[in-house]
Every structure is written in structure tokens, then in C-alpha cells.
Amino acid sequence: AQKITQTQPGMFVQEKEAVTLDCTYDTSDQSYGLFWYKQPSSGEMIFLIYQGSYDEQNATEGRYSLNFQKARKSANLVISASQLGDSAMYFCAEPVGGSARQLTFGSGTQLTVLP
């Protein structure tokens, strides 16, 4: 079964600095994808970025980018120029079976951006 591991329960970063949130996975599928979501204190789940295993380049979406290393089975989220509004819980997720169906989630990382 797929397993997503987020080893950082909490992270702090100074405003305007970059931060990397770790995520490792253990799928044996050849084709798979990784999602990152942001959950602020208000509770909604906000889709941030997606990386496919066969994508030629690391995914980027504005200030969000993925440091995708297939050999290490890691898909770390990099947030550049952190803002106070980035303070939230961040979840890494992988589709079950590699077929982009239901997601299995990591335990999340609580990011706090300091002024």
C-alpha cells in the first residue's frame, strides 16, 4: 500500500525567506503523481501543485515549486519568499495505485511564517 511520509510536524521560517517541506513516498508503480495541499486555520483544502512521475521538469506554480527526486522517492515542496499568509498545514498526497484516483495523505507539516 502507498505510504506518504512527512517527517516535519512543524516548521518555522522568517518572512521573505524560502522554506522546504519534505515528503517521501514508497510506491512501486511506474506511473504516479504527487499532490501538495495547503490547509489554513479556516479549514479548507487548497490545491497547490501536482507532479507527475513522467513530467520532464519539476512542477512550478508561482512561489511554489517541487524538488522532485525519483531515485530518492521524494517530492519536497519549496515555497519561495514566504509570506505571513503561508502559515498553514501542508499535506503531501499520492493517488492510490498510481492511477490518480483517491488520495492517500501524509500527516502534514504545520508551517509558521514569522514576521
Add this chain to the structure above:
Amino acid sequence: DAGVIQSPRHEVTEMGQEVTLRCKPISGHNSLFWYRQTMMRGLELLIYFNNNVPIDDSGMPEDRFSAKMPNASFSTLKIQPSEPRDSAVYFCASRAGPRQQFFGPGTRLTVL
């Protein structure tokens, strides 16, 4: 696009009562998912529909839970009878392709 719509946003009920949560997926999305989030178990899938057909309900905790999708624009998750341990945030999500899955705002359920 209005995104995934869920109602109610908050529900407080007493043990034993029936609870119905509603979801309207994004127009054109052919897959719909119901998830539950608790402090103890994190985010877990309850049931997944594809083209209105339930594909995987192995995450439904017990017979008290049921879900329907009568058409492409509406789904319900029903708990009958509800119990305090059902208290959680219930999310509905939809997608049109493998590179996306968009969540609704969630329903925060409290069973007293």
C-alpha cells in the same frame, strides 16, 4: 467556476439523529470523493464515485454510513444513526483528470 460546494458548512446534532451532508462537484468533473478528517486519523477516503457510480466504498466505516450520487451534479453522505465518534470534518472533492483534485470547503460535524 464556483468550485466544489458543500452544505451545510457546520452541523451540530445529537447522538442518534440522521445527518445528511451534501456536495455539488465542479461542473464537468466525472469523479467525486468523500473524505473525513480527524485529529486521530488524519485525512481518509470514505467513498469514491466515477461517472456517478460508486467505485470504492471500502473506507466507509460501517453500515451507518451511506453515500449516493443520483446525478453528475449532486452527491450526499448520510449517517444514520449518528454517534459522537463521527464528529469530524467531511470533505467532498472532485476531479476531471489525473492531475487535479479539488476540495470543497468541508462540513464540520459535531455529534453531541
